[in-house]
Amino acid sequence: MALLEIRSLSKVYQRDSQAIPVFEDIDLDIDTGEFLVLMGPSGSGKTTLLNLIAGLDEPTTGTITVGGEEVTAMSRRQLAAWRSDHVGFIFQLYNLLPVLTAYQNVELPLLLTHLSKKERREHVMTALEVVGLSDRADHFPRQLSGGQEQRVAIGRAIVSDPTLILADEPTGDLDAKSADEILTLMQRLNREFSKTILLVTHDQRAAERGEAIMHLDKGVLTR
Amino acid sequence: MKYARLIWVNLTRNKRRTILTALSVAAALFLFVSLRSVVTALEDAGEVGSETRMITRNAISIAFLLPEAYYSRLVAVPGVKSVTWAAWFGGVYRDPRDWFASLAIKADSYLPMYPEFIIPAEQRQAFMAEHTAAIVGSGLMERFGWRLGQTVNLRSTIFAPDQEWPFTIRAVYEPSEPAVGDEWFLFHWEYLYENTGGRMTPGWYVLQIEDPALAASVARSVDDQFRNSRAATRTETERAFQTSFLTMWGNVGMLINVIGMAVFFAILLVAANAMMMAARERTSEVAVLKTLGFGDRLLSTLVLVEAAAISVAGGLLGVLGAKLFFDGTEFQGAGFLPGFEVKWVTIAIGMAIAVVLGLVSGLLPAWQATRLPVAGTLRRAA
Numbered sequence: 001m002a003l004l005e006i007r008s009l010s011k012v013y014q015r016d017s018q019a020i021p022v023f024e025d026i027d028l029d030i031d032t033g034e035f036l037v038l039m040g041p042s043g044s045g046k047t048t049l050l051n052l053i054a055g056l057d058e059p060t061t062g063t064i065t066v067g068g069e070e071v072t073a074m075s076r077r078q079l080a081a082w083r084s085d086h087v088g089f090i091f092q093l094y095n096l097l098p099v100l101t102a103y104q105n106v107e108l109p110l111l112l113t114h115l116s117k118k119e120r121r122e123h124v125m126t127a128l129e130v131v132g133l134s135d136r137a138d139h140f141p142r143q144l145s146g147g148q149e150q151r152v153a154i155g156r157a158i159v160s161d162p163t164l165i166l167a168d169e170p171t172g173d174l175d176a177k178s179a180d181e182i183l184t185l186m187q188r189l190n191r192e193f194s195k196t197i198l199l200v201t202h203d204q205r206a207a208e209r210g211e212a213i214m215h216l217d218k219g220v221l222t223r
Numbered sequence: 224m225k226y227a228r229l230i231w232v233n234l235t236r237n238k239r240r241t242i243l244t245a246l247s248v249a250a251a252l253f254l255f256v257s258l259r260s261v262v263t264a265l266e267d268a269g270e271v272g273s274e275t276r277m278i279t280r281n282a283i284s285i286a287f288l289l290p291e292a293y294y295s296r297l298v299a300v301p302g303v304k305s306v307t308w309a310a311w312f313g314g315v316y317r318d319p320r321d322w323f324a325s326l327a328i329k330a331d332s333y334l335p336m337y338p339e340f341i342i343p344a345e346q347r348q349a350f351m352a353e354h355t356a357a358i359v360g361s362g363l364m365e366r367f368g369w370r371l372g373q374t375v376n377l378r379s380t381i382f383a384p385d386q387e388w389p390f391t392i393r394a395v396y397e398p399s400e401p402a403v404g405d406e407w408f409l410f411h412w413e414y415l416y417e418n419t420g421g422r423m424t425p426g427w428y429v430l431q432i433e434d435p436a437l438a439a440s441v442a443r444s445v446d447d448q449f450r451n452s453r454a455a456t457r458t459e460t461e462r463a464f465q466t467s468f469l470t471m472w473g474n475v476g477m478l479i480n481v482i483g484m485a486v487f488f489a490i491l492l493v494a495a496n497a498m499m500m501a502a503r504e505r506t507s508e509v510a511v512l513k514t515l516g517f518g519d520r521l522l523s524t525l526v527l528v529e530a531a532a533i534s535v536a537g538g539l540l541g542v543l544g545a546k547l548f549f550d551g552t553e554f555q556g557a558g559f560l561p562g563f564e565v566k567w568v569t570i571a572i573g574m575a576i577a578v579v580l581g582l583v584s585g586l587l588p589a590w591q592a593t594r595l596p597v598a599g600t601l602r603r604a605a
C-alpha cells in the first residue's frame with residue numbers, strides 16, 4: 001500500500017455564483033521514501049493540491065489517505081493534530097516568524113509535543129545541524145539571507161520528523177546558488193533520512209533533482 | 224509554560240501600543256478605585272451615625288437655628304434619656320480653603336453622648352475647666368502642625384468674619400474608628416454664646432433615646448409638638464441624618480456607578496481595538512502556525528492570555544497606584560470623607576474588572592484566529 005493515496009479528487013472553487021473547477025477526478029499514489037516533483041503552469045492547481053493533501057483545504061469530492069488515515073474525513077481539530085505529527089510544509093516565502101530566532105522558529109512544532117525542554121533542545125539542534133545552521137541558532141530571520149531563511153524553514157519542517165514533506169516552490173524566490181543548496185539539502189533529506197517529499201516547482205533544473213516528475217495541466221495529472 | 228515566549232514576543236513587538244493600552248487600562252482602574260473608595264467611605268460614614276442618637280433640626284434647613292427654649296420640652300419627651308446641642312462654627316485657620324469641621328458643643332452633655340471621641344481623662348478635665356479651650360482631632364493636629372497647649376486663632380465664616388477667635392488646644396481626641404474622622408474641632412458653646420452678644424441659639428439638638436425601637440415615636444412626638452411653633456422641627460436618627468447629608472447632591476453612588484460603567488466601556492473599546500490591530504497584523508503568522516498544527520483552542524488561548532496580560536498589567540498599575548497615592552497623601556476629601564481609604568476588597572474588584580476587560584477585549588480577535596482560513600490567507604499574503 002502506498003503512503004499517500006489520492007482517489008477521484010476534485011476541487012471546484014465557488015466564486016459568487018460561478019463555479020471554478022481546478023481539477024477533477026485525480027488519482028495519485030506516492031510510496032514511502034519517494035521524491036516526487038509536481039510541475040504545471042501557473043493557476044493549474046498545484047498549490048491547491050498541496051493544501052488538500054495537508055488538510056488545509058477541503059476537496060469537493062474524493063478522498064486522501066496518508067499512512068492508512070483518511071485525511072479528508074477528519075475534523076478540524078483532528079487535522080491540526082494530524083498535521084503536527086505527519087506533515088512538514090515548506091513555503092516559497094519561508095514564512096518564518098520574524099520575532100523569533102532561528103532556534104525558536106524551528107522549535108515551534110515541538111511545542112505541540114510532550115517533549116521536555118531538554119529534549120526539544122536536542123531535536124532543534126539536530127535539525128539546525130542537518131540544514132547547516134547550528135551557528136545561526138540565535139539569529140533572527142532579518143539577520144539571515146533568503147537561502148538561510150529557507151534552510152531554517154526546512155529545519156522547522158523536519159524537526160518533528162514528519163511522514164511527508166510538502167514544498168511549494170521552495171526555490172522560487174532564491175538566486176541560482178541558494179536554490180541549488182536548498183535542492184541539494186532536500187535530496188539529502190530524501191536519501192539519507194528517507195523522507196517522502198512532494199516538491200512543486202516551475203524550474204526544470206529543480207525538477208531534475210526528483211526521482212519522478214508529474215505534470216498538472218488543465219485539470220489533468222500525468223505521471 | 225512553554226508558550227510564554229510566544230506570548231511575550233507578541234506583547235513586545237509593538238511596545239508603544241502595548242504600553243499605551245496598558246496605561247489607558249491603568250488610568251481607568253485608577254479612576255474606578257478612586258470613585259469606588261468614595262462610595263465605600265460614604266457608606267461607612269453612614270454607618271457610624273448612632274441608632275440611639277437622634278438629631279432635631281430646623282425643618283426648613285440645617286442652616287436655620289432652633290430656640291433655646293426647646294431644650295426643656297425635648298427632655299420631657301417620653302423615651303428621651305438626655306439632650307444636648309451644638310452649632311456650626313465654620314472656622315477657618317489662615318487659608319479659608321483648608322476646610323475642617325468646627326462645632327460649638329454643650330460640652331457637659333455632649334461629650335458623654337459621643338464616646339467615639341476618645342480623650343485622655345486629664346485632657347478632658349483641662350478642657351472642661353477652661354472657657355476658650357478646644358478639643359482637636361489627631362489628624363487635624365497633624366495637618367496644621369499644632370501642639371497640645373498651643374493657642375490658635377480661627378476666623379468664622381459665619382460669625383463676624385473679621386474677628387479672630389483665640390482657642391487653646393487642651394485635648395486631642397482619637398476616633399474610635401476611622402470613619403468617625405480625626406479632623407474635628409470642638410469647643411465650648413458658652414464661648415460662642417458670649418462672643419455673639421448672647422443672641423446665639425442651638426443649631427441642632429441631639430437626643431439620646433432609650434431604645435432604637437423608640438426612634439419613630441420620638442420623632443413623631445417631637446415634630447408634632449413644634450409643628451405650629453416659631454420653628455418647626457425635623458427629627459431623625461443620626462444615621463439617617465448623616466446619610467441624607469452625605470447624599471445631598473443627589474444619588475452619589477448611582478452617579479459614580481454610571482461613570483464607572485461608561486469608563487469601563489470606553490476602555491474596553493480601546494483595549495479591544497488594540498488587540499484587533501495586533502491580531503490583524505499577524506494573520507499570516509496565525510495561518511503559518513495552523514499549518515504547523517497549532518489548533519484553534521491553543522491559538523485563541525494565546526490571544527486571550529495576551530489580551531489579559533496587557534489588561535492585568537495595566538490594572539495592577541492603576542489599582543496599586545491608587546492605593547499608594549491615597550495612602551501616601553492620607554486623602555480624606557479635605558475632611559468631607561473621613562476614613563477614606565482604598566480597601567483591599569476594592570482592589571480585588573478592580574483586578575477582577577481588569578481580568579474581565581482583558582478577556583473580553585481578546586474575545587473577537589481570538590474568535591477570528593480560529594475562523595481564519597489557512598489556504599486563503601497564505602495565498603493573499605504571498
Ligand SMILES: Nc1ncnc2c1ncn2[C@@H]1O[C@H](COP(=O)(O)OP(=O)(O)OP(=O)(O)O)[C@@H](O)[C@H]1O
Nearest residue numbers: 013015020022041042043044045046047048049599
Ligand atoms: N479561494 C479561491 N477562490 C477561487 N478561486 C481560487 C481560490 N484559490 C485558488 N483559486 C483558483 O484556483 C486555481 C488554482 O490555483 P493554485 O494556486 O492552486 O495554482 P498554482 O498551480 O499553485 O499556481 P502558481 O504556479 O501560480 O502558484 C487558480 O485559477 C486560482 O485562481
Ligand SMILES: [Mg+2]
Nearest residue numbers: 046047048168
Ligand atoms: Mg502555487
